Amino acid sequence: MKKAFTLIELLVVIAIIAILAAILFPVFAQAKQAAKKTQYISNMKQAGTAVQIYLSDYDDTFPLGMGRRPVVNTWFYGGVHPVPANAIDSAPWNTVERRDMASNFVLNSCQPYMKNYQMLEMPGGRDTQVAGEVFNPAVAAAKVGMTYNGYLHSYNATAINNVSVVPMFWNVQAVNFRGRGMATPALVCNATSGGCSFNPGGAPDGGAGSTSGGYYVYDFTNTVWQFDKKGVYTRADSSTKVQPIGTAIDPAFVAWGGKLLDPYAAVIAGGAPASLWACDSTFNGQAAGSAWCYFRPDRSE
Numbered sequence: 001m002k003k004a005f006t007l008i009e010l011l012v013v014i015a016i017i018a019i020l021a022a023i024l025f026p027v028f029a030q031a032k033q034a035a036k037k038t039q040y041i042s043n044m045k046q047a048g049t050a051v052q053i054y055l056s057d058y059d060d061t062f063p064l065g066m067g068r069r070p071v072v073n074t075w076f077y078g079g080v081h082p083v084p085a086n087a088i089d090s091a092p093w094n095t096v097e098r099r100d101m102a103s104n105f106v107l108n109s110c111q112p113y114m115k116n117y118q119m120l121e122m123p124g125g126r127d128t129q130v131a132g133e134v135f136n137p138a139v140a141a142a143k144v145g146m147t148y149n150g151y152l153h154s155y156n157a158t159a160i161n162n163v164s165v166v167p168m169f170w171n172v173q174a175v176n177f178r179g180r181g182m183a184t185p186a187l188v189c190n191a192t193s194g195g196c197s198f199n200p201g202g203a204p205d206g207g208a209g210s211t212s213g214g215y216y217v218y219d220f221t222n223t224v225w226q227f228d229k230k231g232v233y234t235r236a237d238s239s240t241k242v243q244p245i246g247t248a249i250d251p252a253f254v255a256w257g258g259k260l261l262d263p264y265a266a267v268i269a270g271g272a273p274a275s276l277w278a279c280d281s282t283f284n285g286q287a288a289g290s291a292w293c294y295f296r297p298d299r300s301e
Contacts, residue, residue, distance in 0.1 A: 036123035048238030065183030141179030150183030223271030
């Protein structure tokens with residue numbers, strides 16, 4: 001006659017399974033997080049490579065971080081551009097002129113080299129979108145986690161001092177913006193004619209009233225931390241790596257040397273932005289607040 005399990009034996013087995021689960025679940029979570037990070041590093045690297053191919057086709061000139069508004073002809077600095085260019089069906093983005101404008105934004109203009117909007121998404125990032133946004137049902141709106149360094153807007157690649165340190169793509173916060181992309185920091189160019197590019201001597205070449213100090217985020221309440229308080233960065237030479245971000249908690253701040261190591265001088269306890277590093281006379285003799293040091297194309301280290 002076959003002997004059945006006793007209640008105590010069943011409880012022992014259940015207890016052992018519970019102990020094993022408690023041990024293994026954190027390991028599985030870490031493995032899943034590592035897989036997301038590896039995937040995103042690969043995506044960021046591919047985006048950087050796409051820009052390198054773009055440079056070879058456009059006389060070593062970086063793609064635009066913003067488009068010009070039709071009619072008024074002003075630069076849309078600090079704005080979130082539709083990605084793809086025809087992803088939005090609500091005004092003013094449902095016109096041919098506005099979609100042509102959005103097509104010049106880096107994440108759209110480089111698509112012939114990327115051939116994949118899905119690679120723009122940050123695995124594990126919080127999804128967000130513009131309130132009341134109406135999407136084009138015929139187009140898959142991209143989830144955009146990557147942020148472009150707006151100081152590279154129309155900048156000549158040969159003018160960069162050290163391509164292995166100047167950021168090209170990064171993540172201003174751990175979010176995926178549905179159907180939208182942006183560049184930050186941004187060049188604030190107010191001229192209605194002519195170009196707009198970073199000027200190592202001060203305000204950008206973009207007319208009176210222009211400044212290099214434009215800084216924009218999606219939501220100041222959201223954390224900058226992505227993977228274990230680190231972020232993924234693609235440099236101007238397309239090299240990609242993970243490094244610490246937001247290492248100082250407000251009201252503390254990192255020392256001067258940290259201006260070239262961490263884009264944020266401090267974050268609040270949850271990781272949301274608190275302050276950033278603007279350049280002063282200790283960096284190439286620049287005027288105070290002239291630009292965000294970490295992203296300057298003329299940095300050499």
